[in-house]
Amino acid sequence: MTKDHATAHITTLDAVNQALAERYSELSPQLKLAARYVLDHPMEIAFQSIRKSAAAAEVTSSTLMRLAKRLGFDSYEQFREIFQSAVQAGPIELSGRASSLKALAGSDDQVFVDVGDTAFDNIGRLFTADMQPKVRDAAERLLAAGKVAVVGFRDAFACAYHFAYVGRIAMPNVQLIRGQEGGLLTELATFGEGDVVVAFGFDPYCAETVRALEVTRANGVEAIVVTDTLRSPLVPGAALTFNIATATPHFFPSILSAITLIEAILAECVAYGPEALVDNVTRFESRMRELGAYVDLE
16 A cells, blocks of 8 residues: 555544554554554644653654554644544533532532543543444444344443344344353354444453454454454454443443443434334334333323
């Protein structure tokens, strides 16, 4: 790929991140340090000087310039403009909302406030200008799929279960992969070309999830990955990757952004999919009421 060809195609922050993720394993140790900082600190890259960013990344300024040119940019400033444009377009500023609520309520519970502030910030980072077309892309891939496998283990199982349970109401071809009692390969054996796997995984990454993606990729299954960094072992080979914020004062990654993303993708599927999806939802609700699954208010 020539420099001009690369630059012509890298015009958004998402494209920069994807290019770095694809090339990461091929980079030298110093360029990997620089790429790691770029992937994890887009706000700082947008506004810090190259010298300050280089110091924070523990590399030299020339290393950052080499990384930019590796992606086809003529200069570091041209590279940084991509980040500045993305920051100006989003995210929605919600951080500090919990602190404001604390001031109004007179609460002195800092843990509660920290969790709230982080939650608002995570959601704000999800709703950016770059994210909307990706959500539509994911919906289109799911609607076109023959079958949809959903994978997520340990802390990410809640995300996989929510996606599969809600998604299956409208799209009966959605299947949750549980992988219990050594049955992972058996459950995945029926998926092949024309199918999609949706995988969730956050640091610490589960070996079963990586294995599931390796197996489905070998069978020609297209992967949609939801993870916390483009350096995640779930990213290689994915057709579409969602890099979401999982920060929290808690001891495990927050899944709030993942659950919100799931709702956005599935809502997009129903909104832009065939009328049959709406009919499926209506029939499901009617059937549940007939079976006495719901308790109505008196």
